Amino acid sequence: MKVAVMGAGAVGCFYGGMLARAGHEVTLIGRQNHVASIRRDGLRLESLSFDEFIEITACTDASGVVSADAILLCVKSPDTEAAVLAMKQYLSESAVIVTLQNGVDNAERVRALVEREVLAAVVYVGSEMGGPGHVRHHGRGELIIEPGTSSERLARILNDAGISTSVSANVRGALWEKLVLNCAYNAISALVQLPFGDLCQRGGTAVNRAMRDIVAECIAVASADGVNISRDVDETVARIMATIPAGQYSSTAHDVATHRPSEIDHLNGHIVGRGVALGIATPVNHLLMMMVRVLDNQRADQRSTKAASADGVLI
Structure with missing residues (x-):
């Protein structure tokens, strides 16, 4: 082929x-x-x-x-x-x-x-x-x-x-399962710049509680949107914890670290957008989206400044 x-x-x-x-x-x-x-x-x-x-x-x-x-x-x-x-x-x-x-x-x-x-x-x-x-x-x-x-x-x-x-x-359900995993981990990993194992070790039970809140919002939105995924928050969090390799950084963490635009609008941002459309409150996902967007915008400003300097506009 x-x-x-x-x-x-x-x-x-x-x-x-x-x-x-x-x-x-x-x-x-x-x-x-x-x-x-x-x-x-x-x-x-x-x-x-x-x-x-x-x-x-x-x-x-x-x-x-x-x-x-x-x-x-x-x-x-x-x-x-x-x-x-x-x-x-x-x-x-x-x-x-x-x-x-x-x-x-x-x-x-x-x-x-x-x-x-x-x-x-x-x-x-x-x-x-x-x-x-x-x-x-x-x-x-x-x-x-x-x-x-x-x-x-x-x-x-x-x-x-x-x-x-x-x-x-049921690829739609599988895509949403992956989305929930990404929402639960990517933004947090990006904000603290730690791989999964270190994040869990340093954050302790607070990490599990935060993931539970994120997942609960995601599942509420998925349910309202008619998506066929697990409705058990604890089971989903346990599966996420078992799925992510201990030393794995998220793709969003890598984007932030390398000053590249992230996919946050298509991860936690998608949950926020669908939540607004369906009347589901998503305050934790909204906060994570906003914080990563701030980093994205900060990196964009830095890229613009460097480009302008290279062109002789700024010194």
Whole structure:
């Protein structure tokens, strides 16, 4: 299968690397520094069981999706529309787009822009970029894909490549389960800049109570929105505590640390927005959203100042 990965960060490089390792023709579309390293040395995929350099095509332009049978959309949720519009003219008529992103509405946003098969997927993987062209896989890697014309074939290909993949009619519920996990952990991790194990150790029972309040709001909104997920707050919190690796930083923490815009509006912000629409109070999620937005805006101001200085406007 010919596969393009639009947004080759830690998630995209892991799945693209695994597919290329299994013999599929894969093109990674990502940032210049990663692309230059991959073109020179190959993609370094460091996992718990192997550490290899994988020969793989890489480029910085959306034209890399040309003639791809499947496109794995791995850009940040705020960049979904821009990424789809950039690659729209290059899509083959039979291409299927699979959304491997945080948030619960990316597939619908893609369908509004292109007339192609679009499959929502839920991603559970611990990975990070160890440097240009170097992805570290810390564990897991499962995918859950919604039913569609291409779903069973894709699942077989992914499973054969060592990526545990299933097809589920309740992908909406699974996406919301992942959203609840992200809401409970990402913003807190970003604000204190600690991995999960250290956060629990230093925060003690207060962390558990905070997560319980966040989860309770998320479940109330999901229930009002007709989403099929667990309604047991304690059970959900326990599952979250057991799911997150002890040394794992959240993606939002990484965004804040590297001065990149976060996905907070598509995580806790989505809960707040749906809560307003459905008449459900979400004060804890609202507070977390506001605090991360402040950090986002602060980083944006710093980026603007640096850019202006480089242009000679400020000294």
